[in-house]
Amino acid sequence: MSDNENLWNDVPVYAWISLARRGMEKISLEQCFLKGCDNQDRNLLEPFKKESYEDEKRQVTIVHIKCNKCNRVFQLKMESLKKVARPTKPDDNKSEDEQALSMGLVYALDEKGNDLGHIGFY
Numbered sequence: 001m002s003d004n005e006n007l008w009n010d011v012p013v014y015a016w017i018s019l020a021r022r023g024m025e026k027i028s029l030e031q032c033f034l035k036g037c038d039n040q041d042r043n044l045l046e047p048f049k050k051e052s053y054e055d056e057k058r059q060v061t062i063v064h065i066k067c068n069k070c071n072r073v074f075q076l077k078m079e080s081l082k083k084v085a086r087p088t089k090p091d092d093n094k095s096e097d098e099q100a101l102s103m104g105l106v107y108a109l110d111e112k113g114n115d116l117g118h119i120g121f122y
């Protein structure tokens with residue numbers, strides 16, 4: 001087991017996808033999101049690099065993962081918004097900051113960073 005195993009700590013285990021009329025469905029993020037690959041075995045997935053950055057609105061973490069089934073690389077991008085805009089009480093930003101939005105968004109990207117689609121929420 002390498003240090004890179006720790007990169008899994010930055011990946012939520014599950015994401016929620018919304019189904020138009022049937023509520024939400026939970027899916028595992030420990031799978032390969034590349035087209036034509038059905039790998040759902042975490043043991044065949046190898047996270048090897050992490051990037052993170054933030055601006056005033058969001059915190060973004062990108063984990064690069066090698067799939068040892070299709071031998072390709074994809075990226076999981078986790079984007080969490082820091083806070084919800086509060087149109088009222090613009091000056092009261094102390095206590096409001098405590099209410100940081102706990103929900104984040106997950107996207108899958110291919111090796112070159114092309115968007116494979118919005119996966120869901122975590």
Ligand SMILES: [Zn+2]
Pocket residue numbers: 032033034037038039067068069070071072
């Ligand atoms: Zn794959």
